Amino acid sequence: MKGKILVTGGTGYIGSHTIVDLLQHGFEVVSADNQSRSNAGMLDGIEKITGTRIKNYKVDLCNFDETRAIFEDNNNITGVIHFAAYKAVGESVENPLLYFHNNLGSLINVLKCMEEFDIPHFVFSSSCTVYGNPDHIPVVEETPRKQAESPYGLTKQMGEQMIEAFAATNSRCKSVLLRYFNPAGAHPSALLGELPVDKPQNLTPVITQTAAGKIAQLTVFGTDYPTRDGSCIRDFIHVCDLAHAHTLAIKFLIENADASKCEVFNIGSGDGISVLESIRAFEESTGIKLNYKLGERRPGDVIAIFANNDKARKLLGWIPQYSLNDIMSSAWKWEQYMQTQPLHLDLRTYRLN
Numbered sequence: 001m002k003g004k005i006l007v008t009g010g011t012g013y014i015g016s017h018t019i020v021d022l023l024q025h026g027f028e029v030v031s032a033d034n035q036s037r038s039n040a041g042m043l044d045g046i047e048k049i050t051g052t053r054i055k056n057y058k059v060d061l062c063n064f065d066e067t068r069a070i071f072e073d074n075n076n077i078t079g080v081i082h083f084a085a086y087k088a089v090g091e092s093v094e095n096p097l098l099y100f101h102n103n104l105g106s107l108i109n110v111l112k113c114m115e116e117f118d119i120p121h122f123v124f125s126s127s128c129t130v131y132g133n134p135d136h137i138p139v140v141e142e143t144p145r146k147q148a149e150s151p152y153g154l155t156k157q158m159g160e161q162m163i164e165a166f167a168a169t170n171s172r173c174k175s176v177l178l179r180y181f182n183p184a185g186a187h188p189s190a191l192l193g194e195l196p197v198d199k200p201q202n203l204t205p206v207i208t209q210t211a212a213g214k215i216a217q218l219t220v221f222g223t224d225y226p227t228r229d230g231s232c233i234r235d236f237i238h239v240c241d242l243a244h245a246h247t248l249a250i251k252f253l254i255e256n257a258d259a260s261k262c263e264v265f266n267i268g269s270g271d272g273i274s275v276l277e278s279i280r281a282f283e284e285s286t287g288i289k290l291n292y293k294l295g296e297r298r299p300g301d302v303i304a305i306f307a308n309n310d311k312a313r314k315l316l317g318w319i320p321q322y323s324l325n326d327i328m329s330s331a332w333k334w335e336q337y338m339q340t341q342p343l344h345l346d347l348r349t350y351r352l353n
């Protein structure tokens with residue numbers, strides 16, 4: 001084994017796919033997830049794909065003693081990948097204190113345990129939302145962080161700054177911040193995928209639920225933007241490419257003793273795709289005509305953003321493997337799988353706590 005990794009948020013969308021990738025690259029993994037926004041069913045998917053049953057600590061990472069007990073129970077953790085956080089932009093606007101408490105409180109407890117148990121490697125789930133509405137695209141890692149568009153985005157900006165300060169004072173621990181663009185798609189086996197709790201906000205699950213008839217009609221939020229077709233531009237990255245970036249980040253930290261204390265990477269495909277182009281990609285890759293209408297802008301939306309991913313390619317050796325059509329076809333395959341599985345039907349009726 002290449003070492004034991006603690007994955008917080010391990011039964012979530014990106015966390016579960018990352019656990020599969022870590023296992024397939026020789027790491028031992030434990031998960032910590034209170035499943036307030038995810039479900040144990042993802043552990044079944046991980047087991048079906050890898051043959052490994054992962055232990056999940058169902059604890060509240062905002063409770064220091066519960067968090068500390070995980071580290072007590074696993075005295076040989078090589079690194080921590082921290083996904084656990086709420087991520088619904090709209091909900092964060094309605095309930096900012098919930099987001100500050102949950103996203104920052106859990107991070108502080110994990111960092112305190114990293115320090116006490118002298119864990120050397122830390123990978124943080126950050127986001128392109130830290131760039132706000134960028135002046136120039138594609139964005140590079142040096143693009144300045146601008147005013148966050150939501151409390152969710154603010155928790156990612158504050159999280160990055162907390163980790164930078166922690167890394168500067170902690171002699172042993174080295175950190176990597178991975179700034180995701182728009183994660184989408186599902187594992188090719190269709191045994192893992194995005195499981196929106198309650199009505200989905202993100203474009204891809206709205207597309208697949210519209211195609212499945214769970215949503216009557218998709219609304220394109222704005223076609224009067226200063227872009228090539230008037231709709232917003234985004235950088236969609238397949239969840240399996242994103243998962244592998246985490247494995248490479250841990251390996252980068254383990255293999256580079258002289259790595260800087262805190263390194264930032266953009267994890268995006270590098271392709272700017274419009275909302276209307278995404279819909280066309282879904283129709284092309286599935287042969288399904290999508291029922292959508294052109295509507296008003298959604299407040300808080302960034303007009304256009306996509307990544308310059310040269311640094312991740314160069315330093316992590318990360319090369320995205322999946323196309324936009326792979327994203328859409330895998331997302332649709334997962335949507336269809338969920339309709340047929342009693343377990344997933346249970347998950348489908350799963351509601352926010």
Ligand code: WQD
Nearest residue numbers: 087127180181182201202203206219220221232275298301
């Ligand atoms: C994308 C585009 C919408 C739904 C996400 C995550 C955020 C961060 C960045 C990780 C926008 C349009 C959507 C619909 C639409 N990722 N849209 N109709 O806002 O870019 O942010 O990626 O941290 O956490 O939320 O993603 O998928 O909500 O929207 O027209 O029904 O699709 O207006 O232009 P967003 P999104």
